[in-house]
Amino acid sequence: MTFDVPDDCRYLETHEWAREQDGTVRVGISDFAQDELGDVVFVELPTEGDELAAEDAFGVVESIKAVSDLYSPVSGTVTAVNEALFDEPELVNQDPFGDGWMVELDAADPGEMDDLLSAEEYREQTG
Amino acid sequence: MALRKPPLREAHAERGATFTEFGGWDMPVEFDSIRAEHTAVREAAGIFDVSHMGQVEVTGPDSETLMQRLTSNDVSALAPGDAQYGVITDEDGIILDDTVTYCLPESHPADYLFVPNAGHDEQMHRRWTTYRDDHGLDAVVENATDDTAMFAVQGPDAVDLAVDAFGGMLRDLSRFEATLATLREAECLVARTGYTGEDGVEVVCPAGAAEAVYEAFDAAEPCGLGARDTLRIEAGLLLSGQDFDPDENPRTPYEAGLGWTVKLDTEFVGRDALEAVEAAGIDEKFVGFRLLDRGVPRHGYDIVNRDGTIVGEVTSGTMSPTLGEPIGMGYVPTQYADPGTVVRVVVRGQQKRARVQPLPFLDQ
Numbered sequence: 455m456t457f458d459v460p461d462d463c464r465y466l467e468t469h470e471w472a473r474e475q476d477g478t479v480r481v482g483i484s485d486f487a488q489d490e491l492g493d494v495v496f497v498e499l500p501t502e503g504d505e506l507a508a509e510d511a512f513g514v515v516e517s518i519k520a521v522s523d524l525y526s527p528v529s530g531t532v533t534a535v536n537e538a539l540f541d542e543p544e545l546v547n548q549d550p551f552g553d554g555w556m557v558e559l560d561a562a563d564p565g566e567m568d569d570l571l572s573a574e575e576y577r578e579q580t581g
Numbered sequence: 582m583a584l585r586k587p588p589l590r591e592a593h594a595e596r597g598a599t600f601t602e603f604g605g606w607d608m609p610v611e612f613d614s615i616r617a618e619h620t621a622v623r624e625a626a627g628i629f630d631v632s633h634m635g636q637v638e639v640t641g642p643d644s645e646t647l648m649q650r651l652t653s654n655d656v657s658a659l660a661p662g663d664a665q666y667g668v669i670t671d672e673d674g675i676i677l678d679d680t681v682t683y684c685l686p687e688s689h690p691a692d693y694l695f696v697p698n699a700g701h702d703e704q705m706h707r708r709w710t711t712y713r714d715d716h717g718l719d720a721v722v723e724n725a726t727d728d729t730a731m732f733a734v735q736g737p738d739a740v741d742l743a744v745d746a747f748g749g750m751l752r753d754l755s756r757f758e759a760t761l762a763t764l765r766e767a768e769c770l771v772a773r774t775g776y777t778g779e780d781g782v783e784v785v786c787p788a789g790a791a792e793a794v795y796e797a798f799d800a801a802e803p804c805g806l807g808a809r810d811t812l813r814i815e816a817g818l819l820l821s822g823q824d825f826d827p828d829e830n831p832r833t834p835y836e837a838g839l840g841w842t843v844k845l846d847t848e849f850v851g852r853d854a855l856e857a858v859e860a861a862g863i864d865e866k867f868v869g870f871r872l873l874d875r876g877v878p879r880h881g882y883d884i885v886n887r888d889g890t891i892v893g894e895v896t897s898g899t900m901s902p903t904l905g906e907p908i909g910m911g912y913v914p915t916q917y918a919d920p921g922t923v924v925r926v927v928v929r930g931q932q933k934r935a936r937v938q939p940l941p942f943l944d945q
Contacts, residue, residue, distance in 0.1 A: 492807070493616040495900035496877050496907075498929075514929065516877050518615045518899060519807050540875065 458485040459577050460551050464527065464570035466509070467579065471551065472527035472570060479528055479567070482555040483515060483546065486580045491517040494546040497539040499524075499556055504532045506559065508566055513556065515546065528566040530559035587632035588730045588791040596803055604699025604822070606633035609805040619811050619902040621802035622777055626736035628801040629809055635702025636729045636785060638691035639709065641720035647713055648682055648693050653834060653851070655844040656693075659684035664757045664772050667842045668834050669697075669705065670851030674858055675831045678705065678821050679839070681774055686761050691723070694770065694785070698821040702726040712850070730791035734798050735781035735812075740773070743782045746797035747771055751782070765793045776809065778816025778943055811899050814908065817869055817940030823880060824867070824896040824910065833858050836912060838867045838940070865893070866918040869910050869940040872926060874933040878909030883927040884935070892917060895926060901942060908942050909935070 463471040469487035473480045488494065496516040506512050506526040513524040536555050539545055546554040561567070571579065584607035587593075594600070598609035609630060612618060621627045639647055648656040654667030663684045669677045678701045683694040697705040706724040713720055734742060743751045747762035751771060754760060759772035767790030775781040786794050810820070819825060819839070825832040834843050835858050845856050872878055878898030883891045898909030909926065917924050920939050925932040 492611060493614050493902075496875070498875075516900075518811060518902070519610070521877075521879070 457489065457580060458551065459573045459580075461573045463551065464567055464572060465576035466525055466527045466570060468525045470525055470527050472567060473551075474567065478533055478558045479530065479561045480555050480558050481527060482550055483524065484576070484580075485550050487522075488547045488550045488554070491515065491520055491522060493518050494543045497543050497546065497556065499535045499539070500532050502532050502535060506530060506532065508569075524556065526559070527570055528559060529562040531562070532557050533560050534558035585633070585727070587630050588788040589630055589632075589795055592792065592795070593630065593803070598803070598805060601806060603806055604633055604701070606699055608633050609803075611805045611807045612803040615805070615807035615811060616902050618802055618804040618808035622736045622779055622804060622808065622812055623903055624737070626734060626738040626742055626781070626798075626801040627804035627808065628795065628798045629733040629735070629804045629806075630730070630795070631733050631783070631809075632730045632791070633699035634731050635697035635699070635705060636725045636731065637695055637697065637702060637706050637709065638723045638725055639693040639695070639720055640691045640723075643713070643718035644692040644720045647709060647718050647720045647722075648695070649847055650716075650849050651709060651712055652680065652682055652695070653843045653849055653855075654682070655847050656682055656684070657847070661685065661687045662759055664759050664774055666757075668839055669708075670834065670849070670855065671827065672851060672854060674833045674851040674854035675827050676825045676834055676837060676839070677708075677827050679819070680705075681772075683759050683770065683772060685770070686759065688761060689770070696731075701821070728788050730786050730788050730794070732784045732786075732794055732798070733775050733777070733781065734784065734801055735775045735777040735779045736801070737780060739779070739781035739801070742798055742800055743771060746794075754782070764790065764797055767793060769794065776816075776818055777812040778818070778941060779812075810897075811902055814897050814899050814910065815901055815903055815941065815943045817910070817942060819867070819910075820897060830896065830912075832867075832912070833863070835859060835863050836865055836867060864914060865912045866915050867910060867912055868918050868937050869908065869942060870924065870926075870935040870937050871942075872907040872909070872933050872935050873923070876926070876928040876931070876933040877907045878926045878928070878933075878935065884911055884913055885925045885927055885932060886917065887925070889925075889932070892924065903943060910940070913937070
C-alpha cells in the first residue's frame with residue numbers, strides 16, 4: 455500500500471505534517487498515521503491562544519484501538535482549531551491533509567520548518 | 582516464547598489482516614477496519630477466527646461429575662446437544678475463568694467439551710486432571726486446542742449462512758443448542774452461541790478442515806479481535822483476564838453480575854465460599870456507564886466520586902461504533918451502582934462525568 459505524502463508539507467518523525475499557507479502553519483497527521491491508527495473516534499485539541507513549543511504534545515488522537523499523542527512540528531500560537539473534528543473525527547481518516555487538519559499556528563520561528571523532514575525524506579521513513 | 586498460531590494464520594495475513602498477541606496467540610486484530618467489521622456483524626454477518634479459545638474434552642463414567650464439580654452452573658441439567666455458560670471458581674469463590682460447557686451430541690466420541698479462554702487451556706486441563714486424580718474419578722480429559730479450529734459467525738444473516746454451509750437442520754437449532762454437522766467430510770460441532778450480542782453460530786472443527794469451513798462462510802465479513810471487543814462491550818459481556826482476573830482483579834461471580842450462573846444446590850469448588858458471599862451481600866458491583874463529557878473510557882482509568890476520591894476502575898471501555906457514544910464497564914461500590922448515578926472517569930487527569938446504566942448497552 456502506498457500512502458499519500460504531499461510535497462507541499464513538511465513532516466515530523468512522529469507523523470505530523472505542517473503546511474505553510476496564508477501566513478499560518480496548518481498541522482495534521484499523515485495518511486500513514488491515520489491508517490496505522492485505524493478508525494479515529496476522538497480528538498483532543500488545544501484552544502486558540504495556547505502557546506506551543508516545537509515537539510510539544512499539543513493534543514491526543516484516539517482510534518478504537520489506540521491512543522496517540524500529537525506533537526507540534528513548530529513553535530507558535532494556536533490561531534485556529536478544527537472543531538469539526540469533535541463531531542466528525544472520521545475526517546482524519548477520510549482526508550488527513552485536507553478537512554482532517556487539526557490546528558493552525560502563528561509560527562514563532564519560520565526557520566523551524568526547515569528542521570522538519572521533506573516529503574521525500576518522510577517517504578523514505580515510512581516506505 | 583513463540584506465539585501459538587491458529588491454523589489459518591497465513592491465510593488471514595494474505596487477506597490483509599494485522600495481528601496482535603492475545604493470550605499467547607498471534608491473532609488477527611483487524612482486516613478492513615474495526616468499524617466496518619463491527620457494522621457488518623450488527624447489520625449482516627461477520628466471521629471471527631476464535632481458534633485461540635481452548636477446547637478441552639471430557640469423557641468417561643464420571644465426566645458429568647467432573648464438569649459439575651469444577652463449574653458453577655448445573656451441568657446435570659444438560660441433555661446431549663445443550664450448551665451452558667458458567668464460571669470456574671477457586672475455593673474462595675474467585676473467578677478463574679468463564680466457559681461454555683457443551684454436553685456433546687450422542688454420536689460425538691466425547692461426552693463434554695468446554696471452552697476456556699485464550700491461554701487458559703493448559704491451566705484448566707491441569708485443573709481438571711488434578712481434581713480427577715485427587716478424587717478418584719474415572720474420566721479422560723483431553724486438551725484438543727492445538728488440533729482444533731473454532732470460528733464464530735455472527736450477525737442477523739449468520740444462521741442463514743450456516744444453513745447454506747451445513748444444511749437446513751441448523752434452522753431448528755435453538756439458542757445454546759449444539760449439533761454435529763458435516764462440511765466436506767469434516768465433522769463439525771455447530772452451536773448457536775456467540776459473544777457479540779447478535780444471533781449466530783460457533784463452529785468447532787478439526788484444524789485440517791479450517792480452510793474449508795472459513796471458505797464456506799465467504800459471504801461473511803472477515804473480522805478480527807478489535808471488532809470482537811467493541812461488539813462484546815456493547816453487549817455487556819465480560820472478558821476473562823480483563824473484567825475479572827484471579828491475580829489482577831479477583832472477583833466473585835456475584836460482583837461480576839454472573840450470580841445467575843451460580844447454582845448453590847450443586848456441589849462445586851467454591852460453592853461454600855459463594856454461599857457465604859450470597860448471604861452477606863456484595864460491596865462492589867460490575868456496572869456499565871456512558872460518558873456524558875467528551876472522551877473515551879479505557880481499561881485501567883480511575884473512577885472517582887464527586888469529591889475526586891477513587892472508588893473504582895474502568896475494566897473495559899470504547900467509543901461504541903453502534904451508539905456513537907463512549908461507553909465503559911467496571912466495578913464500583915454498590916452505593917454508586919444504581920442506574921442513573923453519576924460518577925466520574927479520569928481521562929488523562931481530567932474528570933469526565935459518566936452515568937451508570939443497565940447492561941447490555943444495546944437492546945437484544
